[in-house]
Amino acid sequence: EAQVTQNPRYLITVTGKKLTVTCSQNMNHEYMSWYRQDPGLGLRQIYYSMNVEVTDKGDVPEGYKVSRKEKRNFPLILESPSPNQTSLYFCASSSAVGNQPQHFGDGTRLSIL
Amino acid sequence: AQSVSQHNHHVILSEAASLELGCNYSYGGTVNLFWYVQYPGQHLQLLLKYFSGDPLVKGIKGFEAEFIKSKFSFNLRKPSVQWSDTAEYFCAVTKGQGNLIFGKGTKLSVKP
16 A cells, blocks of 8 residues: 555654654655644645755754655654644655645654653 | 635535635746645545646545636635535645645534
8 A cells, every 4th residue: 555654653752852753655756745734834844855865945944854865764853852843744755746746644743842 | 925825714614515715826837736635633635636737627525626827726616515524625836846835724614
């Protein structure tokens, strides 16, 4: 089954404790992206990757890092999480950017205390 | 700034009522347009998309949308909503090979 898998689904942690949210897709997609979803703000792009070893900032990249060492994986790293990063995070992938629909993971709800 | 606007934050309808959710974008030139739906507690799913051709596109679950280039609009419609349509709906746009830009979403509540 074609899917985008995120882990963990839920995480409560404390300020400053490094965390990684993993994202993996099994569709051989070149394009992957991370979004955060906040009430009243919709989805905002954090980082995206056009292909292996190619990443770029989205609209709200501050406080986040990503890597794309393999085509299928695109982890999101919070080196020193802060409470304003409490949010619902979605990973997405598509075969191309632009005119191809994106496939979304189930989401990761992060609470930073 | 280039943006996607969804006019209604929250829409409440009774079952069998007709639905129209507005979406306007501010990009010039060729765009790709999408509507995604997010059911409670779930991830976003593609409802329908427009790239070119017939400006009236049909999606899943009886939804359709009309692209009106002169109005920079891509409104979502459904003739008769059901309780199961309760969800949040997001309009999104890409320009050329650009990234997907989302509107802020419209919550639809359908009363049984």
